[in-house]
Amino acid sequence: MAFFLTSISHAVPALQFSTTCFHGELSSLSSSSSSSSSSFMGPRLASFPSTFPGKSSSFGKGLVVYSKRISGLEEAIRIRRERELRTSTASQRRPPLRRGKVSQQLPVPDHIPKPPYAGTKILPEISKEYQIHDAEGILKMRAACELAAQVLDHAGTLVRPSVTTNEIDKVVHQMIVDAGAYPSPLGYGGFPKSVCTSVNECMCHGIPDSRQLQDGDIINIDVTVYLNGYHGDTSKTFFCGNVSDAMKRLVKVTEECLHKGIAVCKDGALYRKIGKRISEHAEKFGYGVVDRFVGHGVGNVFHSEPLIFHHRNDKPGFMVEGQTFTIEPILTLGSTECITWEDNWTTLTADGSPAAQFEHTILITKTGAEILTKA
Template sequence: MAFLSTLSHAVGATAAALKFSETSFDGELNSLLSSFSSSVCFMGSPLTSYPSTFPGSNFTAKKGLVVYSKRISGLEEAIRIRREREFQTSTTSQRRPPLRRGKVSQRLPVPDHIPKPPYLGTNLLPEISKEYQIHDSEGISRMRAAGELAARVLDYAGTLVRPSVTTNEIDKAVHQMIIDAGAYPSPLGYGGFPKSVCTSVNECMCHGIPDSRQLQDGDIINIDVTVYLNGYHGDTSKTFFCGNVSDAVKRLVKVTEECLHKGIAVCKDGALYRKIGKRISEHAEKFGYGVVDRFVGHGVGTVFHSEPLIFHHRNEKSGFMVEGQTFTIEPILTLGSTDCITWEDNWTTLTADGSPAAQFEHTILITKTGAEILTKV
């Protein structure tokens, strides 16, 4: 569960040359590509408040503004624009109104006999633990049990997704299944979060609070489940389709899941953490999608959120993975801007331009030769 956020400080990075995986281009893409072929495109955002000239170019930022940017090829920019146009021309997407908050019901009770995590009793967000969570054989066994339960709960939650169902109903069903298993729903009460699961619909990047809003035909919804079982957290999420979803959004969801597995594929004892973000970014850029850099994966185990923080975009993070270590990988991709806004509830975070966002997440265990997915059904 991406309850953590961070800002990227990696600037001026040059993207590697990428080969587009599709075998053919339509006329629109060829036209776009030709318009970019003779120039270099830059994408960037203001990070500081000092005047500057961008290194290696004749562009001077306005007074009081520095623009840091990532160099991208004309091909990547052309693909990105085509994806945005595909979404904008979708009749389903054009009819969809912006996400609005519904009524949030009272938090559900948890029986006294179920062990509770230590962060309950305060609405303050716990600090990120600096301790890397590396487990012995007993700890690994408990992590597997927590991960297996989280995966089963998420799989069940997905069967509830259909038009007219409210996210509050999904929360209630998830809550009941978790406590019936003798576990605690980890989000409930974490930093004051009022529900047992996160339900992020359409343009909601993450941390959506279940409420009275009914799901609509054509929606997508990320359901983020974390359970606390026998002193260990298992954390996973998946984006589901509700009814008839547009092809453009289906593709976004598919590529996001592929990015998760490409990130997992580079993991093993001794591998550098930064390889995860590199591999995810490479794949996302082939399809013109943005990778959100504000929200990160994290160590998970007896503590809900700890080091290492896992960046899903290109970065220069130091450090390497260790056998027996557990953490999450949970990339968020968008069809448009990766900028975000957060509602007054301090949780619900949406894309700034209202474009759809998708996310997938697994908890993994680092092994000598690879990574074991602990939250796989």
Template sequence: MAAATPAISSAPRVPLQHCSSFLHGIALPSSSSTLCPPSRSYIQPSKRFFVFWKRMEEAIRIKRERERNKLLAASTKRLPLKRGKVSPRLPVPDHIQKPPYTSSNFLPETSREYQIHDAEGLFKMRAACKLAAQVLDYAGTLVRPSVTTNEIDEAVHQMIIEAGAYPSPLGYGSFPKSVCTSVNECMCHGIPDSRKLEDGDIINIDVTVYLDGYHGDTSKTFLCGNVDDVTKKLVKVTEECLQIGISVCKEGAPFRNIGNSISEHAEKFGYGVVDRFVGHGVGTVFHSEPFIYHDRNRKPGTMVEGMTFTIEPILTLGSIECITWADNWTTLTADGSPAAQFEHSILITKSGAEILTQT
């Protein structure tokens, strides 16, 4: 479950009067000796200038891809998402251990402590994450046209409490349901309701369980029926971005490597990387530092062996600007373009990262 965010050198001058043509701002010598006499030395552009120009070319290409994506999004746009009826929250048996925030309707403060575990803690963390992954896989089997997101919530709730765990979203800052279901243009934190899934929808299901004092957090975007190729590609690339973000993790690596590598891959396809919602530390506390930014950034901090946190990029086909419904949770792309998200909880090791939430 994503947390909300807690902010050119000049080229060398070339004398134009001695050249007959310019190509992309780089002076080229003329073949005419009267215009560019052989005796006059030609000024070579610097290496820095070529690096600058390559970046400009890449920026132009990305802009064109984004404009293309906007046209594609407009051609595949469905009816805007509307809120359905939200049923009352489901009960949890008294014998199940509950996280401390359930006794308050206020959003708990994010812990500033990194969550680094000893052997016993890792054992419990792995168990919570394994259960979360199993619940998510089961939830994905329910995705089909005519099923309501409320029915998915009920099934997830039942599976979690039968496993002796608590559905972490339930009661977190007054969130009324046991799972987040974000459909089509919903970036994240969608509240399950009476809306039926339709053929061609995409839906992110975000599962977090609280088992034996530890949270396991994971999400995935599923295809519902016959999804168009444009949206399928967005979903595929978003999952690739998650894997790329994980691949740069290891002890001592800067946190910023995650967002920079994710953005580099997403930008190849002109996709927007949402910067408002971030990954976070996870363990005995649902949300803690470090915050994991998925967009390009220069944030300080390095990874430490034994720490656990989530990576959960959200990519959009269009704008990364968002609007939030009056429920203070459901967040949509401002332009109505589709959004996709994938998430894993990971453990930092000396040589890399262990994905805790995969089956």
């Protein structure tokens, strides 16, 4: 379950340009750069006095043209992404996501151990303690993560047109409590359901409701279980019926980004390598990496340090053997800016473009990372 950052320092994207001042005068953009969302900005024109130091005369206004040479691959990616955005909008013609009816939260039997926040509706602060486990703790983490993976795998089989996300929540809830575990999202900061279901343009934290899944939807199902005092956290984006090629590609690349990030993890590795590797792969396909939601330490506590940034960043810190945390990148077909509904949870892309997410809980080892939530 991703954690939302209200304010962070944004890394500068590799291909982002902005209007600047040159010799005290504002540059004016040519008509070829009509969209600020494009990864390439065309020639930039600057008008300024051509007076040189030590000279008393001025040669009037000079015209300087700035341009950026781009490779054929970069141009092909840009063209394909624009085509995919047009295709996704024109061919789907689906209405924007609307809130359905949210039913009452489901009960958890009294004999099942509950996390400290259960029943309080208080959003816990991020714990500053890194979650590094001994042998017994690792065994318990494996058990919790194995259950989460099994529940997620089963939830994916429920995805089909006409099924409601509320029905998915009921099945997930029952499967978790039948295993003697607690559904971690339930009651966390007042979250009313046992699983997050994020459809189409919903980036994350979608609340299950009465909306029926439609043919062509994509849905991220985010499962976290609390078993024997430990949380296991995982998510995956599933296809509902006949999904467009553009959305299939987005989902495929998002999953690849997750595994690219995991591949750099090991004892002593810098956390920032994760974001670098994810961003490099996403940019090859012209996708945006959402920077407002991060991975996190997980174990006895649901959310703790370190925060795992999925975009390029210069954050300090390195991984330690025995440590567990999540990696959970969100990629979008369009803007990475987001809006949040009044429920304070459901977060959508600002432009309504599709978003996809994948998540694993991993254990840092001496030579790499063990995926604990692998099905």
